[in-house]
Amino acid sequence: MADDLAVFAEHLVKRFGERRVVDGIDLAVPRGAIYGVLGPNGAGKTTTLRTLLGIIEPDEGRRSVLGHFSPREASDRVGYLPEERGLYPSMKARDAIAFMGALRGLDRRTGRARAAELMEAAGLGHAVDEKIKKLSKGMAQLVQLLGSVVHRPDLLVLDEPFSGLDPVNQEKLEALILAERDRGATVLFSTHIMAHAERVCDRLAIIAGGKRRFEGTVDEARGTLPSRVRYLPTRPDAGLADVLPHDAVPDGAGWRFQLPAEGIEGLLVTLIDRGYGIGGLSIERPGLHDAFVRIVGTAAATGDAA
Amino acid sequence: MNNALRTFRQALTIARRDFVATVFTPVFLLFLFAPVLLGSFSAIGGMGAASVADSRGDKSRIVAILPDAPARTMAAADARLRTAFRRSDEAPPVLLTRQPGRDPAAQARAAFTRDDFEATAVLYGPLDRPQVLYGPRGGRAADYLALLAAETVVAERPGGSVPRITAVKTQTERPRGSAGNRRQSASFAVFGVFLLNLFLASQVVGTMAEERNNKVIEVLAAAVPLESVFLGKLLGMFGVAVLFVGFWGAIIARLGALLPPELASALAIQAAVGLPAFVALFLAYFTMAYLLLGSAFLVVGAQASTPREIQMLALPISIVQMGMLALALAGTARPDSWIATAAQLFPLSSPFAMAGQAATTPSLWPHVAAIAWQLLWVTIFITLGARLFRRGVLQSGGPRPFWKRARAG
Numbered sequence: 001m002a003d004d005l006a007v008f009a010e011h012l013v014k015r016f017g018e019r020r021v022v023d024g025i026d027l028a029v030p031r032g033a034i035y036g037v038l039g040p041n042g043a044g045k046t047t048t049l050r051t052l053l054g055i056i057e058p059d060e061g062r063r064s065v066l067g068h069f070s071p072r073e074a075s076d077r078v079g080y081l082p083e084e085r086g087l088y089p090s091m092k093a094r095d096a097i098a099f100m101g102a103l104r105g106l107d108r109r110t111g112r113a114r115a116a117e118l119m120e121a122a123g124l125g126h127a128v129d130e131k132i133k134k135l136s137k138g139m140a141q142l143v144q145l146l147g148s149v150v151h152r153p154d155l156l157v158l159d160e161p162f163s164g165l166d167p168v169n170q171e172k173l174e175a176l177i178l179a180e181r182d183r184g185a186t187v188l189f190s191t192h193i194m195a196h197a198e199r200v201c202d203r204l205a206i207i208a209g210g211k212r213r214f215e216g217t218v219d220e221a222r223g224t225l226p227s228r229v230r231y232l233p234t235r236p237d238a239g240l241a242d243v244l245p246h247d248a249v250p251d252g253a254g255w256r257f258q259l260p261a262e263g264i265e266g267l268l269v270t271l272i273d274r275g276y277g278i279g280g281l282s283i284e285r286p287g288l289h290d291a292f293v294r295i296v297g298t299a300a301a302t303g304d305a306a
Numbered sequence: 307m308n309n310a311l312r313t314f315r316q317a318l319t320i321a322r323r324d325f326v327a328t329v330f331t332p333v334f335l336l337f338l339f340a341p342v343l344l345g346s347f348s349a350i351g352g353m354g355a356a357s358v359a360d361s362r363g364d365k366s367r368i369v370a371i372l373p374d375a376p377a378r379t380m381a382a383a384d385a386r387l388r389t390a391f392r393r394s395d396e397a398p399p400v401l402l403t404r405q406p407g408r409d410p411a412a413q414a415r416a417a418f419t420r421d422d423f424e425a426t427a428v429l430y431g432p433l434d435r436p437q438v439l440y441g442p443r444g445g446r447a448a449d450y451l452a453l454l455a456a457e458t459v460v461a462e463r464p465g466g467s468v469p470r471i472t473a474v475k476t477q478t479e480r481p482r483g484s485a486g487n488r489r490q491s492a493s494f495a496v497f498g499v500f501l502l503n504l505f506l507a508s509q510v511v512g513t514m515a516e517e518r519n520n521k522v523i524e525v526l527a528a529a530v531p532l533e534s535v536f537l538g539k540l541l542g543m544f545g546v547a548v549l550f551v552g553f554w555g556a557i558i559a560r561l562g563a564l565l566p567p568e569l570a571s572a573l574a575i576q577a578a579v580g581l582p583a584f585v586a587l588f589l590a591y592f593t594m595a596y597l598l599l600g601s602a603f604l605v606v607g608a609q610a611s612t613p614r615e616i617q618m619l620a621l622p623i624s625i626v627q628m629g630m631l632a633l634a635l636a637g638t639a640r641p642d643s644w645i646a647t648a649a650q651l652f653p654l655s656s657p658f659a660m661a662g663q664a665a666t667t668p669s670l671w672p673h674v675a676a677i678a679w680q681l682l683w684v685t686i687f688i689t690l691g692a693r694l695f696r697r698g699v700l701q702s703g704g705p706r707p708f709w710k711r712a713r714a715g
Contacts, residue, residue, distance in 0.1 A: 055527045056700055072531060080528040086521025103529035144525075 006031045006066055006155050006186035007052055013060035014044075014051050021047045023210035024061070029188055029203075034181050036197040036204035037190040040296055044210040045190035046083050049159050052188075053080060066155055076105040079153035083160045083190075085144050089133035093119065093143045096132055100147030111150055118146040122172060138169050145173065149180060156180050158189035162196050174200055194289040208296045218288055225286035225294055227259040234277030243270055259283060332609060337618040346629070366399035367423040368447050371410050371430040376458055377403035383457035387450075398450040399426050406430065414439050418478065427451050429473075433459050438475045448475045491576050492638045492665035495588055499595050499661045500631045506547035507599035508623050511607035512616040513539045518699065527700060532692035536608075540600050540688070547596055578668040587664040587673055594680040595657035599627065601684050602654060605691030609698060626654065634658030641666055650676065653683035 007029035014022040022044045029035040039045045051058050054071030066074040087096050097118065098111030106114075119128050122142055132140055141164055149156060158177075162170050177187050177200055191197055197204055198218055206214040206221070214221055232254035233240060240255070241248065245267075248257035260267060264283065271278065370380055384401045391397035402423065407413050410430035417425040418441055427440035427447035436455040440448035452473035459471055517523040517535075526535050577584035603623055610616050630652075637649030637659045649659035650672075660676045 050528075053528050055524070056696070075529055078528075080525070082521070082524035082528065084521040084524055086517075086523070086525055088522060089520060100525060100529070103526065147525075 003067065004031050005029060005064075006033075007035075007063070007188060009048075009052060009061065009063040011061040012048065012051055012058050012063060014047050014056065015059050016047075021210050022051060022058070025207060025210070025212050027052075027063075027205060027212070027215075029186060031186050032181065032184060033202040034177060034187045034200050035189075036201040037188065037207065038192065038194070038197055038204055038292060039190070039207040040192055043192075043208045043296075045192075045207060046159055047210075048207065049157055049188070049190055053078065053157060074155070076151070077154040079104070079148035079151065079156040081145050081148045081156075081158045081161055083163075085141050085164075087132045087140055087144055087147075089131070091132055092129050093124070093132060093135065094128045096143055097147040097150050100144075101150040104151040104153070106151040114150050115146065118150060119143070122146060122176070138165055141165060142169060142172070145176065149176070149185075152183070152185075154185055156185050156187045156189075158187065160191060161189055162191060162193055170196070194287065194292055198288040206292060206295050213295045213298075214291075221288055221291045221295075222286050224291050226261075227286065228284045229257055229259050229264060230280070230282045230284060231255050231257075231271075231278070232280035233271070234279040235275060237276065240276055243267075243274060243276070254280065331615055334615075334618065336606070336622045339622075365422075365424040366426050367402045368399050368451050369402045369404060369414070369417050369425050369428040370451065370454070371404045371406045371413055371417075371428065372433070373406065376433055376462065377405075379461050380454050380458040383454055383461055387454070387457065398447050401454070411437070415478065429455060433462075434469045434471050436471070436473045438473050439478045440475060441478060444477075445475075448473075488576050488578055488666045489638070491584075492662035493635065495577075495584075495591075495661035495665050496631065496634045496638055496658045498588065499592050499658050500627070500634070502547075502551055502592050503595045503599055504627055506543075506550060507596050508603055508620070508627070509546070510540060510543045510600040511603040511619055511623060512610075512613075513543060514604065514608035514695070515610060515613070515616055518611055523699075527696075532696055532700075533688055536601070536604060536688045536691050536695075540597060540604055543600060544593070544596055551592070577665045579664050579670060579673075583670065584664050588661055590673075590677060591657040591661040591664075594677060594684075595661075597684045598654055598657060598680055598687070599630075601687035601691065602626075605687055605694065608691060608695045611699075630655040630658060634662060638662035638666070651679075653680065656680050656683075 005028050007027060009025060009027040012022050012025045012027075013020060025044070025048055027037075027048075037045050037048060047056070050056050052063050052065060052071065054065075054075070062069060063071070065071040066077055068074040071078070088099075091099065094112055094115040097115035098106075098108050101111035101114070102108050116125075116128050119125055124139060124142060124146075127135055127139060127143075132143065135143065145158070145161065148158070156177075161173055161177075165173060174196060177189070180187055181202075201218055203215070203217055204221060205212050214224070230251065231244070236253065244255055245257045245260055248255045250256075264281075268278065268281075370377060372380060381401060381403060388397055404413070404417075414428040414430045414437070417428045418439070425441065426444035427438055427450075429436050429438050429451040431437040433455045436452065438448045438451050452471075452475065455473060456471045459469070514523075514536075517526060523535075530538075579587065603619075606619060606623075607616060610619060633645070633649045633652065633655040637643070637646035637655075640646055641663065646659065646663075649655045650663065656676060657680060660673060664673065
């Protein structure tokens with residue numbers, strides 16, 4: 001296992017009854033990276049994260065967190081936001097954050113001071129001494145998130161951190177994730193919302209049916225699909241279909257097809273020579289969303305997905 | 307009518323859900339079989355109560371300090387007179403006869419301090435002018451001894467004139483440190499530890515439900531070992547218990563100062579290990595009883611996921627506590643019996659039984675061993691509870707055993 005990995009997992013297996021919820025997953029999260037674990041609902045993302053953190057024990061395989069094969073040994077250097085948010089309703093926001101820091105070894109006085117700073121920076125300064133039960137769901141979620149970073153962890157694990165947040169708070173969360181990475185922390189988070197992953201992830205893994213289906217950068221994920229071309233002729237003609245690639249389909253007044261492996265230049269010359277002209281042309285790189293749908297869809301088609 | 311039917315149908319829908327949600331839980335089994343526990347513990351309790359009564363009866367004696375000849379005559383008179391008592395609980399305590407020494411009066415007083423029997427009344431002096439000392443609740447026994455003295459005199463002078471016999475009956479205080487006082491102190495210790503724990507330890511049962519309901523358990527389980535979570539819960543509630551006991555202890559101590567001296571003297575603790583050690587042991591056993599019962603209840607309560615399940619645990623928990631009290635009392639009543647050993651060894655009754663033993667037996671080393679034994683069980687309960695919680699609630703298990711892995715291929 002390399003020292004430059006914050007999280008390492010090899011052939012992790014976790015069964016619930018006879019069902020293999022995590023089915024031989026390998027992960028290698030580099031230190032200082034923002035790493036996304038993407039997957040559809042029920043893919044095994046949460047179980048994978050819980051297994052990595054030692055909340056539950058794997059049935060097979062091994063994992064290490066910050067160089068420790070027993071995740072407990074590194075728990076003071078880890079921050080965790082679970083999927084099911086939970087705070088003591090009658091605790092004040094500041095105390096809730098300090099409490100979460102204290103669980104990870106931070107002294108309460110420092111925790112309370114940092115809690116006020118963090119809340120102020122997150123625009124929650126007015127709610128420092130409010131009880132959790134008086135906060136909105138989104139605010140409470142942010143408080144819990146701040147509680148997971150108050151002890152300045154080396155590894156921050158966030159399970160579906162964006163769910164339940166409005167767009168403004170989602171943006172704040174993205175900023176916080178980037179800030180944590182800039183501080184030197186490794187951020188590992190799960191999501192099924194591609195836009196966030198696309199914006200912040202350095203690397204990602206896509207899992208479906210408990211298995212890892214892809215591992216790499218966002219660009220590499222997008223690269224699993226060819227770019228698509230949108231072409232608008234200046235002279236619509238029925239014979240145009242014979243000139244365009246076989247997969248071309250009408251799209252309004254134009255056509256849409258995959259970027260040919262040999263490039264677009266030859267096709268453009270032909271189109272101009274035959275008088276169809278170029279009224280408009282755009283080459284669209286597939287998004288992470290498309291790549292995700294294809295990867296997960298392939299898994300589903302082979303009967304492997306959840 | 308339609309509306310009424312609809313309302314009834316809706317009510318049945320809710321009733322069905324509630325019924326299923328209540329019955330199909332492991333906790334319901336505990337609730338269902340609570341009467342079995344009740345029956346078992348009642349049997350033990352009955353044995354305990356009987357033992358208390360028997361031991362009191364077994365050890366109670368009336369004593370006559372007489373030379374051999376009149377002693378034999380008195381024993382014969384006693385055997386005759388006893389046939390008049392049909393019920394054993396009406397009969398006076400068993401008669402013991404003792405040879406008079408140089409100072410029969412001192413010998414009589416000393417009889418009240420004996421550990422091997424509990425003197426209720428003691429007769430000494432010439433039979434036509436006998437002196438009878440009697441302790442608390444010994445009035446009837448003193449009368450019986452006076453009657454026996456008269457019967458003995460009559461029997462020794464058949465056909466002769468019988469002098470007028472006047473017994474001088476004097477009530478005496480049971481000296482401090484007597485077996486009776488120690489047993490009273492032992493019962494106090496057992497009841498004291500029990501009462502302090504009765505309401506306090508059961509408070510622990512619902513504490514994990516709070517974390518489960520508001521989902522904080524996931525945060526805790528990720529940050530600290532579950533054993534720490536369980537121990538923390540237990541210690542937190544123990545702090546509450548200590549505050550409660552401290553508050554009421556201070557008030558009762560103040561009230562105690564206002565008691566009349568005779569009553570205060572009667573209630574004074576007489577412990578074989580000495581008062582300071584007894585107080586220390588009482589507090590230690592209160593702590594151990596709390597930790598043991600609390601950890602056991604915490605483990606059981608942690609498996610419950612709803613307030614309804616917590617509520618259903620109240621009955622079995624109360625029964626278990628009563629059972630432990632009964633077992634400990636039974637042991638205290640017969641310190642040398644197997645039931646005493648069982649009460650001292652069984653983890654949940656051990657603190658009660660050992661608190662009682664502190665009052666009756668002077669040696670301290672058994673307490674050191676008992677506290678170590680009880681701490682071991684607290685550790686076992688917490689470790690077991692954490693494992694059950696991890697496996698059952700967090701759905702985590704260790705790696706499969708190799709034979710299962712091999713079978714799975």
